[in-house]
Amino acid sequence: MATPRRGSILTPRADDFPRWYQEVLDKAQLADNGPVRGTMVIRPYGYSLWERIQSEIDTRIKRAGAENVYLPLFIPEDYLKREAEHVEGFSPELAVVTHAGGKELTEPLVVRPTSETVFGELMAKWVQSHRDLPLLLNQWANVVRWEMRPRLFLRTSEFLWQEGHTAHATYEDAAAYARRIHLEVYRDFLRSVLALPVLVGVKTARERFAGAINTLTCEAMMGDGKALQVATSHELGQNFAKAFDMTFSDADGQRRLCWTTSWGSSTRIVGGLIMGHGDDGGLVVPPRLAPVQVVLLAVKDDPAVLAAIRDQAERLEHAGVRVRVDDNAGKGFGRRVTDWELKGVPLRLEIGPRDVEAGRFDVVRRDTGERVPTEAGATARVVPELLETVQRGLLASAQDRLAARTVSTESIEEAREAARLGFARIPWRILGEEGERSLATDAITVRCLQTADGRLPPDTVADDDLVAVVGRSY
Amino acid sequence: MATPRRGSILTPRADDFPRWYQEVLDKAQLADNGPVRGTMVIRPYGYSLWERIQSEIDTRIKRAGAENVYLPLFIPEDYLKREAEHVEGFSPELAVVTHAGGKELTEPLVVRPTSETVFGELMAKWVQSHRDLPLLLNQWANVVRWEMRPRLFLRTSEFLWQEGHTAHATYEDAAAYARRIHLEVYRDFLRSVLALPVLVGVKTARERFAGAINTLTCEAMMGDGKALQVATSHELGQNFAKAFDMTFSDADGQRRLCWTTSWGSSTRIVGGLIMGHGDDGGLVVPPRLAPVQVVLLAVKDDPAVLAAIRDQAERLEHAGVRVRVDDNAGKGFGRRVTDWELKGVPLRLEIGPRDVEAGRFDVVRRDTGERVPTEAGATARVVPELLETVQRGLLASAQDRLAARTVSTESIEEAREAARLGFARIPWRILGEEGERSLATDAITVRCLQTADGRLPPDTVADDDLVAVVGRSY
Numbered sequence: 010m011a012t013p014r015r016g017s018i019l020t021p022r023a024d025d026f027p028r029w030y031q032e033v034l035d036k037a038q039l040a041d042n043g044p045v046r047g048t049m050v051i052r053p054y055g056y057s058l059w060e061r062i063q064s065e066i067d068t069r070i071k072r073a074g075a076e077n078v079y080l081p082l083f084i085p086e087d088y089l090k091r092e093a094e095h096v097e098g099f100s101p102e103l104a105v106v107t108h109a110g111g112k113e114l115t116e117p118l119v120v121r122p123t124s125e126t127v128f129g130e131l132m133a134k135w136v137q138s139h140r141d142l143p144l145l146l147n148q149w150a151n152v153v154r155w156e157m158r159p160r161l162f163l164r165t166s167e168f169l170w171q172e173g174h175t176a177h178a179t180y181e182d183a184a185a186y187a188r189r190i191h192l193e194v195y196r197d198f199l200r201s202v203l204a205l206p207v208l209v210g211v212k213t214a215r216e217r218f219a220g221a222i223n224t225l226t227c228e229a230m231m232g233d234g235k236a237l238q239v240a241t242s243h244e245l246g247q248n249f250a251k252a253f254d255m256t257f258s259d260a261d262g263q264r265r266l267c268w269t270t271s272w273g274s275s276t277r278i279v280g281g282l283i284m285g286h287g288d289d290g291g292l293v294v295p296p297r298l299a300p301v302q303v304v305l306l307a308v309k310d311d312p313a314v315l316a317a318i319r320d321q322a323e324r325l326e327h328a329g330v331r332v333r334v335d336d337n338a339g340k341g342f343g344r345r346v347t348d349w350e351l352k353g354v355p356l357r358l359e360i361g362p363r364d365v366e367a368g369r370f371d372v373v374r375r376d377t378g379e380r381v382p383t384e385a386g387a388t389a390r391v392v393p394e395l396l397e398t399v400q401r402g403l404l405a406s407a408q409d410r411l412a413a414r415t416v417s418t419e420s421i422e423e424a425r426e427a428a429r430l431g432f433a434r435i436p437w438r439i440l441g442e443e444g445e446r447s448l449a450t451d452a453i454t455v456r457c458l459q460t461a462d463g464r465l466p467p468d469t470v471a472d473d474d475l476v477a478v479v480g481r482s483y
Numbered sequence: 484m485a486t487p488r489r490g491s492i493l494t495p496r497a498d499d500f501p502r503w504y505q506e507v508l509d510k511a512q513l514a515d516n517g518p519v520r521g522t523m524v525i526r527p528y529g530y531s532l533w534e535r536i537q538s539e540i541d542t543r544i545k546r547a548g549a550e551n552v553y554l555p556l557f558i559p560e561d562y563l564k565r566e567a568e569h570v571e572g573f574s575p576e577l578a579v580v581t582h583a584g585g586k587e588l589t590e591p592l593v594v595r596p597t598s599e600t601v602f603g604e605l606m607a608k609w610v611q612s613h614r615d616l617p618l619l620l621n622q623w624a625n626v627v628r629w630e631m632r633p634r635l636f637l638r639t640s641e642f643l644w645q646e647g648h649t650a651h652a653t654y655e656d657a658a659a660y661a662r663r664i665h666l667e668v669y670r671d672f673l674r675s676v677l678a679l680p681v682l683v684g685v686k687t688a689r690e691r692f693a694g695a696i697n698t699l700t701c702e703a704m705m706g707d708g709k710a711l712q713v714a715t716s717h718e719l720g721q722n723f724a725k726a727f728d729m730t731f732s733d734a735d736g737q738r739r740l741c742w743t744t745s746w747g748s749s750t751r752i753v754g755g756l757i758m759g760h761g762d763d764g765g766l767v768v769p770p771r772l773a774p775v776q777v778v779l780l781a782v783k784d785d786p787a788v789l790a791a792i793r794d795q796a797e798r799l800e801h802a803g804v805r806v807r808v809d810d811n812a813g814k815g816f817g818r819r820v821t822d823w824e825l826k827g828v829p830l831r832l833e834i835g836p837r838d839v840e841a842g843r844f845d846v847v848r849r850d851t852g853e854r855v856p857t858e859a860g861a862t863a864r865v866v867p868e869l870l871e872t873v874q875r876g877l878l879a880s881a882q883d884r885l886a887a888r889t890v891s892t893e894s895i896e897e898a899r900e901a902a903r904l905g906f907a908r909i910p911w912r913i914l915g916e917e918g919e920r921s922l923a924t925d926a927i928t929v930r931c932l933q934t935a936d937g938r939l940p941p942d943t944v945a946d947d948d949l950v951a952v953v954g955r956s957y
Contacts, residue, residue, distance in 0.1 A: 043555035044562065044604055045592060053550035053620070060551065076527035077534065081517035082556075082594075082625055082641050083578075088518065101585050104557075106594065109578040109640075110629030118519060120556075120580065120594075130518055146527070151556055151625065155584030166583075167556050 018347060021289050026233040031161075033283055037292050037351045040161045040279075047159040047166030054352060055162075055279060057300035059169065062278050063149065065202050065298070066171060069194040073186075075145035075173055080127045082151070083118040088126040091252040095125065098219020102154040104166075120153040125220065125245070125271055128174035129253030136267060139178050139259050143186065147173040162280035163237075163483050170275035173242075176255060176267040180246075183268035184223075184468050187242040190272045191225045191465065195240035203278070204295040204403040205229045205285045206411050207239060208432075208478055209465040210457025215445060218271075222246035225465065228456040228478070230411045231284035234431040236456045236482040239281050242272035244468075280483070286403055292353030293376055295403050296396035301333040303372075303392060304354045306345060308361030310338030317365045321358060321388055328389040330396070350375060355399050356392065376402055415478075421447060424479050428453045432480040438473045448479055455479050492821060495763045500707040505635075507757055511766050511825045514635045514753075521633035521640030528826060529636075529753060531774035533643065536752050537623065539676050539772070540645060543668040547660075549619035549647055554601045556625075557592040562600040565726040569599065572693020576628040578640075594627040599694065599719070599745055602648035603727030610741060613652050613733050617660065621647040636754035637711075637957050644749035647716075650729060650741040654720075657742035658697075658942050661716040664746045665699045665939065669714040677752070678769040678877040679703045679759045680885050681713060682906075682952055683939040684931025689919060692745075696720035699939065702930040702952070704885045705758035708905040710930045710956040713755050716746035718942075754957070760877055766827030767850055769877050770870035775807040777846075777866060778828045780819060782835030784812030791839045795832060795862055802863040804870070824849060829873050830866065850876055889952075895921060898953050902927045906954040912947040922953055929953050 018036065020028045034040050039055035042048070051059060067077075083106060089096045099122045106118040121127070128146065136144055149171045156166045173190060177183040191209065199207045212224040221243035228236045249255070250267040259265050286293040296302050303325060305318045318334055325332045333354070335345055349357055357373050364370045372381045372392065376399050383391045414431025418424040421444045427433035428448070437458055440448075445455055458475040460466050466475055492510065496503045508514050513529035516522070525533060541551075557580060563570045573596045580592040595601070602620065610618055623645045630640045647664060651657040665683065673679045686698040695717035702710045723729070724741040733739050760767040770776050777799060779792045792808055799806045807828070809819055823831055831847050838844045846855045846866065850873050857865045888905025892898040895918045901907035902922070911932055914922075919929055932949040934940050940949055 041605065041608075043557075044559055044601060045555060045557045048555035048557060049553075050555065050605060051553040053552055056551045056553055059553075077530045078527055079523075079525040079530055079533075079643065081519055081522035081524065082627065083517075083519045083522060085518055103585075104580050104583040104592075106578050107581045108591075110631065111575050111577075117582075118578075127518060131515070131524060134515075153556065157584065169553060 018351075019289060019291060022232055022287075029287075029289075030284060033287055033291050033351070034161050037353070039283070039292075042161070045166070047156045049161050049165040049167070051276070054300075058279055058282065058294070058298070059276055061298050061300050063171075065198050066194060066274060067149070069198055070147050070171070070173065070190075073145070073190060073193055075147045075175065078146050078148050079150065080124055080131065080148060082121055084121050084124070084127055086117045086119050088130065089119055091126065092220045092248055094248075095220035099123070099154070102156070104153045104155055121150070122152055122154045123271075123273070124148065124150070124152075124172055125174065125249050126253070128271075129249045129255060129269070132174070132176050132267070132269075133253045133255040136176055136255060136257050139257050142176060142178045142257060142267070143182060144176045145173075145186070146175065147171055160483075162276055162283070165276075168276045170273050173270070173272040175270045176250070177269070178257065178259070178265070178267070180268050183270050184244055187223075187225060187244050187270040187272065188465065190270075191227070191240075191242040195227050195242070195274060199227060199229065199239060200404070202295065202297045203282060203285070204297075204400055204407060205239075205281065206404065206408045208457055208459065208463070210459040210478065211466060212241075213442075213445060213455045213458060213472075213477070215442070216455060218243045220245060220248050222248070223468065226457050229281055229285055230407075230414065230432065231281070231483065232287060232410075233284070234414050234480070236432065236480045237277070237281045237284065238456070238482065239278060240272070240274035243270060245269040245271060284483075285407060287353070291351035293403065294353040294355060296355040296400045299353075299355050300331060301352075301354050302331045302396055303333075303356045303358060304349045305332060305334045305358045305360065306342070306349070307334075307336040307338060308342055308359055308364075310336070311362050313365045314360055314362055317360050317385070321360070321370075321385070324389045325392055328393055330392055355396060358388070358392075374399055424448065425451060425453060428480050432456070432478050434476050434478055437475045437477045440477045440479070445477075452481055453479050454482055456482060492825075493763060493765060496706055496761070503761075503763075504758060507761055507765050507825070508635050511827070513757070513766075516635070519640070521630045523635050523639040523641070525750070528774075532753055532756065532768070532772070533750055535772050535774050537645075539672050540668060540748060541623070543672055544621050544645070544647065544664075547619070547664060547667055549621045549649065552620050552622050553624065554598055554605065554622060556595055558595050558598070558601055560591045560593050562604065563593055565600065566694050566722055568722075569694035573597070573628070576630070578627045578629055595624070596626055596628045597745075597747070598622065598624070598626075598646055599648065599723050600727070602745075603723045603729060603743070606648070606650050606741070606743075607727045607729040610650055610729060610731050613731050616650060616652045616731060616741070617656060618650045619647075619660070620649065621645055634957075636750055636757070642750050644747050647744070647746045649744045650724070651743070652731065652733070652739070652741070654742050657744050658718055661697075661699060661718050661744040661746065662939065664744075665701070665714075665716040669701045669716070669746075669748060673701060673703065673713060674878065676769065676771045677756060677759070678771075678874055678881060679713075679755065680878065680882045682931055682933065682937070684933040684952065685940060686715075687916075687919060687929045687932060687946075687951070689916070690929060692717045694719060694722050696722070697942065700931050703755055703759055704881075704888065704906065705755070705957065706761060706884075707758070708888050708954070710906065710954045711751070711755045711758065712930070712956065713752060714746070714748035717744060719743040719745060758957075759881060761827070765825035767877065768827040768829060770829040770874045773827075773829050774805060775826075775828050776805045776870055777807075777830045777832060778823045779806060779808045779832045779834065780816070780823070781808075781810040781812060782816055782833055782838075784810070785836050787839045788834055788836055791834050791859070795834070795844075795859070798863045799866055802867055804866055829870060832862070832866075848873060898922065899925060899927060902954050906930070906952050908950050908952055911949045911951045914951045914953070919951075926955055927953050928956055930956060
């Protein structure tokens, strides 16, 4: 049985990448525009991807010792003003509640754009002694940042995210924890589950979070060579501790200011998944993330076929595989294949009457289109192996793309040229703040600063010893 | 080793139930007031209870065929006005955003108090044909209803909940699905996980959801005899379908209006857990819900004790038990026992040097205080059994309380008297709307209407054939 031609229902990526992205969102039924400009509706399949992302990140956050809490949506306007850079950074994006319960409020309330200030206020109350430290908290919540140029999953006026907030007794402990979250939660999730190789580094002063002394970032390369900032961790120094009087009595009886961090990742990751792995046939979901890893497709509405599908579903579920049965013979077989390809399900098992008779089925890979004929009795062994093969393959091709489209440069003009197609590496001592401003006029930004061998720089290193990675970005 | 006296650190329930509730929230570190009046901060232990509640309810919702989505927080003010009763019901509780992105908005935005209207708008877009029905959706979200007399977990200006929204081709299908959710999701979760027997019934016209034609409710009796409305399911008839033009082309080619339902449960359930099972020592968490089912307490900081605890933790985790180790010898043993009792952990295993030598430990039940001496090698068998015994015991005592404090009455005055201590049952043909108004002057309300034998009434029955259950409520 021939696979229907791929890509025929989507604009090819090479022709118009943004249009392809929009069509994938629509045809794979991932998301829709909300009634209020800039807001997003996450549809069932899109939300099931987010649920898997949440679950994987949440497990890692808990492993790093942080506990989940929930803090209020509304923040007194006055809180935001206490940290000068913070309010300056967020003011243009705020949504403000002025009326509630039928009355005008005496103090307007801000809808949280992020929760450093409320965490600051509460942690100041919860932390009394050095024995209360470190205090490691996280919340899953919606936040609002008014967006002038919205794009679904990438920039929306409301989005879903997790935001971690921690307090520590020393600078060193805070810095080490921000790094730990960055590497053990974000990079590990992105690499081992999302199959995306990420650049880790620090932001320049220009790109840093409003109120932070240092921002660590994970940057991934999308299919069109542009960067996506996928997750960030901030060392906040004592800025928020000062603003909220977050102090503790140390072992020596002295009252000291805490050091704090914050770190976040959001529904933007779904956008990274789409643009990081998608092809002209639609979404390609890495098996470890996929809500549906294998779809069992009945080629025909036939009792023997349906029995074989039920049998296979049971075997595969028993082997720990996430399975979906599609026996909807009311819709043409080719159409169903195209739809599951659009949704990026890693493997499909096609079962027709002749396959049942022969006792073997084709397992078809979404990533390569390869057909793997498999004995009916062997699927519970073959399918899990194949899922791991696909997972490794996706990481390898994303790595290849990243390597192929990253150029080492020695001048600002070379870097500007290279950033048309991908990333350019350029020593910071050559680029500098002036070069950074110059590139910005072409919408090229410093995605991160790294060590020469591509690692997250130690906190102590001078920027001049680092390499900037520059590129266009979402 | 003697158990420290219980209850010494809390106001006894019999003395002042509301104060006891507040103290449990505080001392078991469940929740705190937010900076904005009426808002709530859910602390780590409180949130871990909510995560377990979410997970159990979510599993049942998915089993009933509904899929999760996420819709925007902000609703155009105009949407709410399209269904007349709905806007009238919610207007006094709305929070309104008038400024965003540094500008005054041309149309104010309402922060969702519930999402019938946005679901209405979107489902109208997604439903075209009878083949798109039923459309079964759910979302986990925060909602805002401005609250004048807030009480943590019970009534807060912002709370977390799930709200299901479904569209159907016929009245019968919609009614059947609302009942299914009510019995298979809510009642089943409340009974089999939360160990709370619940009354199921329908609301009177006075108590019905704004815009519904029928509201099904689960009502539980709290420790002080008052009722808590724990979850509701609404048949919305065609009210919202009309308001949002939600139509489908039927098999015969005719354009028809959908029938819709909505149903919700919230963080209020945590309040129900506290007041439904708590005793003078604090919270009592049913084992099937408990984030920590067994705490392993080191009596002394001793290498043999710590080794035995690690060994037991491994055995129990392997047996599928949710375990926490407390080897914090820096805090007195009695104090730690009291704290774990406050948190309501179902069982604790006390391990001291002599216990290690003897090769047997005391397993202590939180609900009865009973000590069960257990061989070290038998815990993996004994503990899971004991957890189930505790689970059954909690349901049984909640059932006994409900039975003991429910009185059958034949007059309004008898019912008024009985509702001082618990629930009164009274035939609706005796009570009627006039009696309902009269009881309301004493803050006694009709919690639900049931059949004479205590079941959810069929949709077709006349109110006059039903029995009203009346009581005071939260």
